[in-house]
Amino acid sequence: MAMLTDQAQALRQLVSETKRQSAGRRPSGERRVRTVAVTSGKGGVGKSSIAANLAVQLVRMGRRVAVLDGDLGTANLDVICNVSPSYTLAHVLVGRCRLEDVIIDAPGGFRLIPGASGLAQIAALGEVERDRILDQMHIAARDVDLLLVDAGAGIGPAVLSFATGCDQLLVVTTPEPTAIADAYAVIKVAHRRRPDVDVRVLVNMARDDEESRAVFGRIDAVCRRFLDLAPGYAGHVVHDGRVAAAIRQRVPFVISSPRCDASGCISRLAQKMVRHGADPDQAGLLRRVAGWLSG
Structure with missing residues (x-):
């Protein structure tokens, strides 16, 4: 047992030393990448589809984009995009490959980092595994302008670490009362954890802009009253039958039906994000994810 403990300690020291050497090789003025976490209060609101289509x-607008599937319980961006990755974050954690080996090209030209397939596996990380993935985390954002993180749903520690670690938090909801209540719950917990979090609300599956603004108005009112927080309105994605058809075909709907109403909504969302981008703080993402991994 003592020998195993000594070996584990030696591995941790080796990984930590590698991390320090790697950090020392990075230029002090290295460009920081903008990060946006896409999350929701409950599953089934179309969060992952929004992330992929966005x-x-x-x-298409000329941005270099990477998407990290951080939905650690039910990672499914590979299914939505009809790709079969040879490796996922799970393989990185056990040392079978590097993070850069996991990154694959997805339909539409963005780079996808497939997520691991079980929250329990990630939550039980030891120090060696944690150091391994943190040491390679910056590679996910190398040579890209924006890193989208599909942060999962709910208020679990993994979701909140991604949500509060990014420059901006895009909370996806639908007009359903339960989705609205759960979206507020996510905003409340994220705000308490990080008071300066930049929150934007997107209403998916809305009938029209009027319904979407009514939903946002309800969330905005309770946020202002109880949190002293004024979330931003990101817009809406209209309920469109071609979205469901695209999901069955396992292709982003902006590719299969680029002129449908839902695709138009995504286009307006992307334009708004480009015009009103938050100041990048990539170090914040790594720091907060490190805190979660550390328990």
């Missing part, structure tokens, strides 16, 4: 549209 990434495709941003690429």
Whole structure:
């Protein structure tokens, strides 16, 4: 047992030393990458579909985009994009490959970092595994302008670490009362954890702009009253039958139906994000994710 403990300690020291050497090689003026976490209060609101389609549209606008599937319980961006990755974050954690080996090209031109397939596996990380993935985390944002993080749903520690670690938090909801209540719960917990978090609300599956603004108005009112927080209105994605058809075909709907109403909504969202980008703080993402991994 003592020998195993000594070996583990030696591994930790080796990984930590590698991290320090790697950090020392990076130039002090290295460009920071803008990070946006896409999350929701509950599953089934179309969060992952929004992330994938938004990434495709941003690429069309000339942005270099990477998407990290941080939905650690039910990672499914690979399914949405009809790709079969050879490796995922799970393989990085056990040392079978590097993070840069996991990154694959997705339909539409963005780079996808497939997520691991179980929250329990990630939550039980030891120090060696944690150091390994943190040491390579910056590679996910290398040579890109924007890193989208599909942060999962709910208020679990993994979701909140991604949500509060990014420059901007895009909370996806639908007009359903339960989705609205859960969206507010996410905003409340994220705000308490990081009071300066930049929150934007996107209403998915809305009938029209009027319904979307009514939903946002309800969330905005309770945020102002109880949190002293004024979230931003990101817009809406209209309920469109071609979205469901695209999901069944396993292709982003902005590719399969670029002129449908939902694609137009995604285009306006992307334009708004480009015009009103937050100041990048990539170090913040790494720091907060490190805090979660540390328990």
